[in-house]
Amino acid sequence: MRVEDFIKIINAEFYTGVPDSQLKSLCNYLMTKYGIDPKHHIIAANEGNCTALAAGYYLATGKVPVVYMQNSGEGNIINPVASLLNDNVYGIPVIFVVGWRGEPGIHDEPQHIYQGKVTVKLLEDMDIESFVISKDTLTEEVSDVMNKFRDNLSKGKSVAFIIGKGGLSYDGEANYVNNNVMCREDIIRHIVNISGEDPIISTTGKASRELFEVRVENGQSHKQDFLTVGSMGHSSSIALGVAINKPNQKIWCIDGDGATLMHMGSMAVIGASAPNNLVHIVINNEAHESVGGMPTVASKIDLVGIAKACGYCYTACVDNFESLDMVLLEAKACEKLVFIEVKSAIGARDDLGRPTTTATENKKNFMEYLIRI
Numbered sequence: 001m002r003v004e005d006f007i008k009i010i011n012a013e014f015y016t017g018v019p020d021s022q023l024k025s026l027c028n029y030l031m032t033k034y035g036i037d038p039k040h041h042i043i044a045a046n047e048g049n050c051t052a053l054a055a056g057y058y059l060a061t062g063k064v065p066v067v068y069m070q071n072s073g074e075g076n077i078i079n080p081v082a083s084l085l086n087d088n089v090y091g092i093p094v095i096f097v098v099g100w101r102g103e104p105g106i107h108d109e110p111q112h113i114y115q116g117k118v119t120v121k122l123l124e125d126m127d128i129e130s131f132v133i134s135k136d137t138l139t140e141e142v143s144d145v146m147n148k149f150r151d152n153l154s155k156g157k158s159v160a161f162i163i164g165k166g167g168l169s170y171d172g173e174a175n176y177v178n179n180n181v182m183c184r185e186d187i188i189r190h191i192v193n194i195s196g197e198d199p200i201i202s203t204t205g206k207a208s209r210e211l212f213e214v215r216v217e218n219g220q221s222h223k224q225d226f227l228t229v230g231s232m233g234h235s236s237s238i239a240l241g242v243a244i245n246k247p248n249q250k251i252w253c254i255d256g257d258g259a260t261l262m263h264m265g266s267m268a269v270i271g272a273s274a275p276n277n278l279v280h281i282v283i284n285n286e287a288h289e290s291v292g293g294m295p296t297v298a299s300k301i302d303l304v305g306i307a308k309a310c311g312y313c314y315t316a317c318v319d320n321f322e323s324l325d326m327v328l329l330e331a332k333a334c335e336k337l338v339f340i341e342v343k344s345a346i347g348a349r350d351d352l353g354r355p356t357t358t359a360t361e362n363k364k365n366f367m368e369y370l371i372r373i
């Protein structure tokens with residue numbers, strides 16, 4: 001159905017979410033209509049934050065908010081849904097709009113398969129009634145369901161629309177750009193060149209896909225890379241766990257700004273643990289590029305300042321390849337906890353592939369590599 005019709009039916013005034021490729025139509029519509037406007041549309045750091053922000057909106061206005069997210073975000077909402085929204089606690093109604101990756105019967109990547117299988121059940125377990133909008137769903141059906149849902153909402157119960165592939169469509173286009181010049185794939189090429197044989201833990205989304213392809217292009221194997229295909233925001237903590245237990249080995253983490261923001265508390269813990277063999281690199285394109293390019297708030301914050309305040313010993317921010325190579329060489333040579341912010345343009349190759357090894361093969365090869373070094 002057309003996203004404009006869906007918006008009319010749910011008739012909400014406030015939307016908050018984390019972008020998702022399956023919800024590109026909704027995200028692009030909201031960005032076109034509102035941009036980022038605190039009164040109507042906020043892209044939050046993670047889906048749990050969205051849920052709490054939506055609760056605050058409800059407390060202040062009495063109106064029902066919308067939280068949109070990929071189903072990967074269900075884990076992040078469970079705590080505020082169970083202990084804040086649920087009608088055994090405050091009974092705060094929210095309309096969730098959930099992109100259904102890994103829908104059973106539809107081919108998808110490994111990180112989406114289990115999550116896709118339990119998407120509806122998790123909502124049921126959270127006492128959230130849901131309705132699936134597929135590409136064949138009629139506008140009138142959604143309208144009828146929403147009329148029924150209004151009853152749940154009036155009783156302080158949340159509801160969800162689960163959006164299958166092609167469930168929502170939007171003819172408008174949104175174009176996301178910034179002023180940076182380096183592209184993420186080239187940045188990764190430079191990191192690969194200088195990190196040499198060192199292990200790399202890379203973040204969710206296209207960065208890991210690009211790392212995989214750069215290895216292929218170089219005729220290298222993938223054994224030293226752990227591609228965090230799911231679990232957005234957690235690659236730096238994985239890298240911390242590896243770095244602490246491989247103290248004589250330099251460990252590199254390639255992170256994204258959206259992922260860093262999603263679980264930024266990890267930076268404080270990394271700083272406090274201060275392993276002198278970890279290099280945490282954030283490729284900052286100020287966007288959720290992998291799912292369509294919608295903005296993060298990373299253009300508005302001082303990531304290096306945050307890293308310094310968290311206790312990273314060597315920090316740098318670079319916006320050109322000469323400086324990038326210089327700081328990567330310093331990071332390689334020094335025995336300090338390093339943080340590097342790399343300013344990146346928004347975009348990726350259209351023909352970017354996906355890892356051809358399975359996630360379990362990746363784990364096995366990586367563990368075998370770590371044992372040997």
Ligand SMILES: Cc1ncc(C[n+]2csc(CCOP(=O)(O)OP(=O)(O)O)c2C)c(N)n1
Binds near residue numbers: 072076203204255260
């Ligand atoms: C918990 C969770 N929410 C949402 C997603 C969907 N998702 C995958 S990649 C991505 C964007 C990542 O942005 P960033 O870290 O800035 O990297 P970029 O894509 O810009 O390189 C999102 C939102 C997800 N995988 N997991």
